[in-house]
Amino acid sequence: MSRLAGLVRGDRHRGAAAPAGFDRRLIAPLALGSVLNPINSSMIAVALVPIGLAFGAPPARTVWLVTALYLATAVGQPVVGRLVDMYGPRPLYLTGTALVGVAGLLGAFAPTLGALIGARVLLGFGTSAAYPAAMQLTRREAERTGQDSPAGVLTVLAVANQTVSVVGPALGGLLIGLGGWRAVFTVNVPLSAACLVLGFLRLPRDARPAGARRPVDLPGMALFAATLLSLMVFLMDPRPDRWYLPLLCAAAAGAFAARELRTAEPFIDLRVLGGNLPLLATYLRQLLAFTTSYAFLYGYTQWLEQGRGLGASTAGLVLLPLSASALAVSGLTGRREAVRAKLLVGAAVQIAACSALLLLGSGTPVWVLLAAGVVMGVPQGLLGLATQNALYRQADPARIASAAGLLRTFMYLGALSASAATAAFFPHRADTAGLRGLALFMLAGSALLLASVLPDRSLRTITPRKA
Template sequence: MATLRKEQRFPATRRRPPADGFDRRLIAPMVLGSVLNPVNSSMIAVALVPIGAALGAPPAQTAWLVSGLYLATAVGQPVIGRLVDMYGPRRLYLIGTALVGAAGLLGALAPSLGALVAARVLLGFGTSAAYPAAMHLTRSEAERTGHDSPAGVLTALAIGSQTVAVVGPTLGGVLIGLGGWRTVFLVNVPLSLACLVLGARRLPPGPAARRTGKSVDLPGMALFAALLVALMLFLMEPGAGLWYLPALAAFAGAAFAVRELRVPEPFIDLRVLGGNIPLLATFVRQLLAYTTAYGVLYGYTQWLEEGRGLHAATAGLVLLPLSLSALVVSGVTGRREAVRGKLVAGALVQAAGCTGLLLADARSALWLLVALGVVMGVPQGLNGLANQTALYRQADPARMGSAAGLLRTFMYLGAMAASAADAAYFPHGAHTGGLHHLALFMLACSALLLVTTFLDRSLRTTTPTPVPGKA
């Protein structure tokens, strides 16, 4: 029977994976698909100004090109992740990457800003499939082989995303120089085709859609989407005049909880999730870590240009070592899990970097600004990888896709919280006083990250999760 099941999963037309080791043919589609979201998140940064000039749209309107993708991704990652858990990663991966290509064409041909925003929203949903699929595949390979998947696989996912985040603005600038801002959208077509070819050839087929005996909790997904959209819209531009948004979020959250506790196959099993305190703590740490990370990305960058008076190109060069240090740290430490040690070190270095920002002013030397960037890159290389590894160990294997999607959702909630903090501390421009207040806010987040790490005793014994058939 076991042989028959393997033959059904891997037809004769597909090369059989090694019986006792991770199928490394999966790595290319996993990594390539997972970088679609960060590359589209970062490329758009250099395209906002030319898009605004071409379509006569002010910055307040072009900002929706960023927010639209964030909103769609925050909602789409856990929703599509749950579908990955139910129907297997292959079909969701192929559908998602096909949507990326369609969104690229829509953006390349878009006649208006509204159509561009629609393309970005479609990109957000399309790019939401690959990361949950990759995490699901990593776990399913461990179950197939009876051996824990190599730590380098999770590291490759993290480094791949960080790398394209670094080169995204540069790639976007090159594409705009070659063919105008529409090429930033059009580049998704060949990327989509590459993912479709690799996915079709290398990803194992999943179970038949309705043979799982599970049903899709559409009302639960809709309430979850309403909760997130209302919350994130408020975080994007908090104010007393938008009081109805947090009220709507609270109502949707209450209705979502009631719904999920009553249905037999919930979108998010709140009973199981509520009993998994270590996983909930990982989500909180993800929120805290990325609130600071995006606070630096948005706030420090803005201050370099307005408060320190650097040209945009010079500011970009000053920040480049931040990304490079994150990549180096991830690559050096990725082979060892050491989740608790990475989080403690990340929180301490992050706190040191925030303290260093209190010393920066309009007369600070460039070497100091570069050094601060290098320091702030270290926790970015530690915290994200540690939280990803912790989730892999803590999540229910049957819900790995949705758990991975929720991890990305909390990352984007951190981005929105950071954006709200920037708006609060830079109401009339990115001046030094506002930077210092922002640094104190990020220092508080770092302290909370350290406390939640120390209080979580489960991190002391984080070990490879047992897999079926392993002695």
């Protein structure tokens, strides 16, 4: 018990008593660390054009600044999460946030676009530690206090991420106005420093978790990365001349499965994961939910500008109610887990929102467009919280960080699937016919999401455990 008490010291005084409840001093470093990824994902949106002008690069090349972060984070989250499970959250959190500062400096002085893309890759890996660390520390606090009620803490993380995603483009525009596009990278230096100070002072300096001295499954991680990268690169631009990428993905996946089933200490224990059908269902729901969410974000926004004829700034304002609705729903419902209810309501409202898109046209009044955003914000505020809480209950406690990282990977797969669908339905321009085709695609995904929830009896048993 003395070791568990030491997990939540918020200062470096050895005589400090551990709080009886969740140590709220942990929230600041965990929340700040977890927003490093969304703030870098969103700020870059307004920097692509000035970066392209600075390096004489077309959009087809500058888009890799977005893609590089997604690829690195999708691979890095479960890999770093596994290391968090093995070595504890503190060293990985501090290492990851330090990499963010280094990447910020590299971006600020990058002489070429290639170097800038390299800085984004480093950012992706650096920002991969905080969320798995937060999930493991939340689990440890529950074990220490015997009060297994993490919904409020997890809601803080979710709302912080949503808020930063909303204000990120505006912050990026402000930074570019003050110091040019390099300021978008430089801002990571003070953010990294703040995380390092808070992490050093407040994260527990505990011994390695039990079994941490087991070997790291580097071949398994490499095969997992090869599987994921080949799949994601194909999804980004699925063309016939890239036929070899699905084959490479299948070959790497087969080798990965064979490796993980044979090794004594696998990176991802496929035997345990394969027997945990509720967790597999949660990963599927994460994929379906975020495919629809990102398809709406990408497709609806383009249609507002090209199909409805709104200016870029006006289209951005039309999307504000979506963000406000998602934040309000998350804040109001976050303290109650209610996983099944959130999934059911979120999927049903998502179906309604996708159906409404079929009725939109070039002459649709602006107030109807605003209302569509409000409705779509409801599932965005419910579904992410529901899958996050479901994973917390369903995952093996000894592998909670790597399981949480894999949940984020399925979110990024949803984003890339949505991007590919948007390109398919808008081959030349974002017209109304393409929007309706995309709406049917989103409607099918939302129906599958609802169909995966209705018969799942395991969701009825997801409740906070009593001490």
